Amino acid sequence: MRMLMPKRKDSKKKRNADNRSRVWATDCMTILDGITDLVVCIAKDGKILSINKAVEKILGYKKGEVLGENVFKLDILEKKAIPTLLSLLRGVEKRGRIKRVVDPKTNSMELTLNRKNGSMVHVEANTKIIKRNGKVEGFLSVLRDITDRKKLQEAIKESEEKFRQLVENIDDIIYSTDKNGVLTYISPRVEKVLGYRPEEIIGQPYTKFLANEDLQCIEGKFQKVIEGVLEPSEYRLISKSGKIHWVKTSSRPIYKGKEPIGLYGVLTDITKEREIYEGVIREKKVWEATFDLITDPIMISDKNRRVVRVNSAFARRLNKKFNEIIGRNCYEILFKGKKKCEECLLHPRSSVVTNITIVENLVFPGIYLVSTYVAEIENQKTVVHYFRDITQEKMAERMLRGLNWKIINVQEEERKRIAQELHDELSQTLTMLKLETSWLQTKLTGLDAETRKRLHSIIQTTDGLIDKVKNICFRLRPSTLEEVGLINALEKTVEDFTVVSGIKCQVLTRSEIENIDSQIATVAYRIISEALTNVVRHAFAREVVISIERKNEKLRIEVIDNGIGIPDDLMRFTKCLGVYGMMERARSIGGEVTIRPGPICGTIVKIILPLK
Structure with missing residues (x-):
C-alpha cells in the first residue's frame, strides 16, 4: 500500500496536467480564432491538425471541412506549387530545417491558394518547424492575406513600367542632379540627341557638357533653381561628336524634408527651332536693309x-x-x-x-x-500698301484699245465692202446663170429625160448658191442692222439660228432700245453672235434667251442657255479665241463681258456696254 500511494499521486498529477493542457489548448484556440491571419498546424505527412476560424474568411471553408484532411489532396494549393512544397517537406524531414524560402531571415514565402468559390488569394506564409525529441513532427504556419498588397504591387509595377516607357520614348530628355550639379539620372533619349549613353553621363557634372559661352550664366541659374527660383533656360550643349545643340530646360528642386538635395528637369532639343529663329532674324535684317531700296x-x-x-x-x-x-x-x-x-x-x-x-x-x-x-x-x-506705278502701262493700254477699235472699224468696213461686192457681182452673176439656164430649158426641145434632169439640177444648185451668198453677206454685214436697228437684226439672226441649230431662241427687251449708235450696235451684235456660236459648239442646250435692257446710259445684255455649263478652259479664258474676242470687242468701247455658270445649269454671258 505504501508503495502504491505515490503512483496514485503521480497519476492524479498527470490528470491535472492534462486537464490544464486541454484548458490551455482551448484558450489558445479561442485566442487564435480571433486572429485575422490563418493559423494552421500541419503534420509532416500533410494532415491538417488544427486551424483557426480565419480559414472561413480567407479560403471560404469551414473548420470542419478541412480538419483532418490532407492539405495536398484538398483543392487549395495551386497544382504547379504542389511538387515544390512536397520537395520542401522532404528536405525539412531530412535536414531538419527549411530551405528554398523567399526570405530566409523570416522563413516566409508567398503562395497563391484557391478559395472554395474558385477565386484566387495571395498569402504570405511564415512557417515554424514543430519538433519532439529532436524529430520533426509537423509545421505551424501563419498565412496572411496579401491579395490587396499584391494588386497594389502589380499596379505600382505596371505604373512604373508605363512611366519607364514614357520616359524612354518621349522626345524630351528627363534628368536629375544632386545639389552640386552631378547628374544622378538621365533618360535614354540623350543618346539620340547628344550621342552619349546614359551611363557615360550619370556621375558627371552637367557643366562638362555645356558650351563655354553659356557656362557662367547657367551656373548662376542652377543655384537660383536650387534656391526655389524657377525660370526656363535656353543654352547650348556639346554632343559627343562636337556638334552644338540648343536646348530648352525647365527644372524643379528636389527636397528631403525642407532641405534641397538636387533638382530634376526636362531638356527639349530646340536646335531646329533655333536655326529657324536665327534665320528669321537674318531675314528681318535683310528685309530692313532692302526695304528702303525698293x-x-x-x-x-x-x-x-x-x-x-x-x-x-x-x-x-x-x-x-x-x-x-x-x-x-x-x-x-x-x-x-x-x-x-x-x-x-x-x-x-x-x-x-x-x-x-x-x-x-x-x-x-x-x-x-x-x-x-x-x-x-x-x-x-x-496693313501693308504696295504702290506700283502703272502710268505708262495704262497709257499704252488706252492706246492699244484705241488701235484695237480702229482695227475693228477697219474690219467692219472690210466686211461691208466684201458683202457689197458679193451681192453686186457674185449674186448677180449667179442670177444671170439661173436665167440663162432656164431659157435653155424652155427653148430646147426634143431633149432626152436625162438632159432635162441635169438642167433642172443646175437651176436648183444655182438657187442654193444664191441663198448661201445672201447668208454670207448678212453675216458679214447685216443690212437690217443699219436699216431697222439692233433688235430687228437680232430677231432675224435668232430666226436663222433656230432653223439651222434646232435650238429654240428668243429675244426679250425689258425697255425701249432705240437710237443706239451704229458702232455700239455692231459691237453688241458681234458679241451676241459669238455667244450663240459657243452655245451650238459647247452647250448642248435646248433653249436660249437673249435679254436686252437699257439702263443708266448702259446697254445690259444677257445670253442665257440651259445647257451643260461652261467648260473649265472657257472659264479661264485661256483656250478660246472666240471668248477672248468677245471681251476685247467690249473693252474697245469701255464695256465688259463676264461669263459664269447658271444658278441651276447652263451658262450666263453678261454684256455691259456704255451708250456714251
Whole structure:
C-alpha cells in the first residue's frame, strides 16, 4: 500500500496536467480564432491538425471541412506549387530545417491558394518547424492575406513600367542632379540627341557638357533653381561628336524634408527651332536693309490706320521727311482732301485676301496699282500698301484699245465692202446663170429625160448658191442692222439660228432700245453672235434667251442657255479665241463681258456696254 500511494499521486498529477493542457489548448484556440491571419498546424505527412476560424474568411471553408484532411489532396494549393512544397517537406524531414524560402531571415514565402468559390488569394506564409525529441513532427504556419498588397504591387509595377516607357520614348530628355550639379539620372533619349549613353553621363557634372559661352550664366541659374527660383533656360550643349545643340530646360528642386538635395528637369532639343529663329532674324535684317531700296512706294499702317513705316520711295514721291509722315492717318496723306477711313478706296475688305485697286487720284501724280493686305509684323496687326506705278502701262493700254477699235472699224468696213461686192457681182452673176439656164430649158426641145434632169439640177444648185451668198453677206454685214436697228437684226439672226441649230431662241427687251449708235450696235451684235456660236459648239442646250435692257446710259445684255455649263478652259479664258474676242470687242468701247455658270445649269454671258 505504501508503495502504491505515490503512483496514485503521480497519476492524479498527470490528470491535472492534462486537464490544464486541454484548458490551455482551448484558450489558445479561442485566442487564435480571433486572429485575422490563418493559423494552421500541419503534420509532416500533410494532415491538417488544427486551424483557426480565419480559414472561413480567407479560403471560404469551414473548420470542419478541412480538419483532418490532407492539405495536398484538398483543392487549395495551386497544382504547379504542389511538387515544390512536397520537395520542401522532404528536405525539412531530412535536414531538419527549411530551405528554398523567399526570405530566409523570416522563413516566409508567398503562395497563391484557391478559395472554395474558385477565386484566387495571395498569402504570405511564415512557417515554424514543430519538433519532439529532436524529430520533426509537423509545421505551424501563419498565412496572411496579401491579395490587396499584391494588386497594389502589380499596379505600382505596371505604373512604373508605363512611366519607364514614357520616359524612354518621349522626345524630351528627363534628368536629375544632386545639389552640386552631378547628374544622378538621365533618360535614354540623350543618346539620340547628344550621342552619349546614359551611363557615360550619370556621375558627371552637367557643366562638362555645356558650351563655354553659356557656362557662367547657367551656373548662376542652377543655384537660383536650387534656391526655389524657377525660370526656363535656353543654352547650348556639346554632343559627343562636337556638334552644338540648343536646348530648352525647365527644372524643379528636389527636397528631403525642407532641405534641397538636387533638382530634376526636362531638356527639349530646340536646335531646329533655333536655326529657324536665327534665320528669321537674318531675314528681318535683310528685309530692313532692302526695304528702303525698293523703288515702288510702300506704306505700312497699324490697326488704327496710322502710318508706322514707309520706305524712301514713298517719302520721295510725297516730297516729305519721314517724321512728317509717321504717325499721321494714312488716308490724310494719300488723298487730296481728308477722307474718312471707311471711305478710303484702299481700305482692306478682307483680312485674308489681298485687295488690288487701280487709283489715279492720289497726292503723288500717276496711276497706281495698289495691293493692300493685312500682315502681322513684329507681333502687331498691320496693313501693308504696295504702290506700283502703272502710268505708262495704262497709257499704252488706252492706246492699244484705241488701235484695237480702229482695227475693228477697219474690219467692219472690210466686211461691208466684201458683202457689197458679193451681192453686186457674185449674186448677180449667179442670177444671170439661173436665167440663162432656164431659157435653155424652155427653148430646147426634143431633149432626152436625162438632159432635162441635169438642167433642172443646175437651176436648183444655182438657187442654193444664191441663198448661201445672201447668208454670207448678212453675216458679214447685216443690212437690217443699219436699216431697222439692233433688235430687228437680232430677231432675224435668232430666226436663222433656230432653223439651222434646232435650238429654240428668243429675244426679250425689258425697255425701249432705240437710237443706239451704229458702232455700239455692231459691237453688241458681234458679241451676241459669238455667244450663240459657243452655245451650238459647247452647250448642248435646248433653249436660249437673249435679254436686252437699257439702263443708266448702259446697254445690259444677257445670253442665257440651259445647257451643260461652261467648260473649265472657257472659264479661264485661256483656250478660246472666240471668248477672248468677245471681251476685247467690249473693252474697245469701255464695256465688259463676264461669263459664269447658271444658278441651276447652263451658262450666263453678261454684256455691259456704255451708250456714251
